[in-house]
Amino acid sequence: MIIITESFAQQAGDSDGYLKHQIGFNATESIRLFEEESDKTYKLYYRHKVNPTTAIRSGINYRMDSSGNSMLELDLKVGLDKEFKRSGNWRFYAGGDISGGLEKVPSSARRNYQLGLSPFIGFLYHIDEHFSISTEPGLLVELRRFKNTDTFNPDNSETWVEMDLINVGQLIIGIHF
Numbered sequence: 031m032i033i034i035t036e037s038f039a040q041q042a043g044d045s046d047g048y049l050k051h052q053i054g055f056n057a058t059e060s061i062r063l064f065e066e067e068s069d070k071t072y073k074l075y076y077r078h079k080v081n082p083t084t085a086i087r088s089g090i091n092y093r094m095d096s097s098g099n100s101m102l103e104l105d106l107k108v109g110l111d112k113e114f115k116r117s118g119n120w121r122f123y124a125g126g127d128i129s130g131g132l133e134k135v136p137s138s139a140r141r142n143y144q145l146g147l148s149p150f151i152g153f154l155y156h157i158d159e160h161f162s163i164s165t166e167p168g169l170l171v172e173l174r175r176f177k178n179t180d181t182f183n184p185d186n187s188e189t190w191v192e193m194d195l196i197n198v199g200q201l202i203i204g205i206h207f
Contacts, residue, residue, distance in 0.1 A: 049159075049206045052077035054089075071197065072107065083113040087127070105131035105144075111152060119156040121164075126150070129172075139179035146172035148196060154204075162204035170196045 054075030072089035079085045091105040111125030126149045133142040150168025157163065170193065177187040 050079040052085075052204070052206070054202065054204075071200065072105065077111075083123075085111050085123075085125075087111060087125070089127070089129075091131075100136050102134045102136065103131070105129060107148075109148075111150075121152075121154040121156070123152045123154070124150065125152070127168075129170075141177050141179075143175045143177070144172050146170050150197070154202075160206045162202075162206065164202040164204065165197070165200050166202070167198045167200070168196050170194045 052075070054072075054077070072091045074091075075087065075089045077085050077087045087107075087109045089105075089107045091103070093101070093103040095101045107127045107129035109125055109127030111123045113121055113123040115122040126147060129144070129146040129148065131144045133144075134140075148168045148170040150166045152164060152166040154162050154164035172192045172194070173189070174192055175187060175189045179186060
């Protein structure tokens with residue numbers, strides 16, 4: 031379960047009265063409705079409305095574990111979403127993200143690389159001008175590559191495709207300004 035705090039900075043020209051810039055922070059540990067968290071979620075988000083119905087977006091996920099088998103994980107995404115319906119305070123939108131990432135174990139030469147596409151659909155409810163609740167379930171199709179340079183074996187890498195439903199049950203709480 032994820033909760034995201036979003037902030038918006040207003041600029042002139044937004045005809046719906048809501049603000050253009052959004053920064054989202056993952057607050058997963060605060061409220062959890064599901065037992066396990068997906069490793070396909072992002073910790074920090076940015077969204078910019080280029081017009082009243084279209085937004086460009088980005089996200090970053092960074093994790094470092096310095097325990098016995100230390101690990102570094104970095105994921106980045108960029109995308110676009112387009113609002114297709116408004117009904118009162120509700121906003122319905124769809125879009126897609128392109129993502130890439132690296133998982134690295136510094137104590138060995140093992141690395142995982144991934145490149146993905148994820149179409150999604152979003153549901154946002156504006157509580158008022160400064161607060162909203164939303165969710166964005168989607169499908170992630172990801173090309174993954176594992177490489178182990180610790181070995182002299184010429185067959186030291188493997189490539190495969192994964193598909194996953196992502197952000198099902200994700201809750202985003204937004205603060206707009």
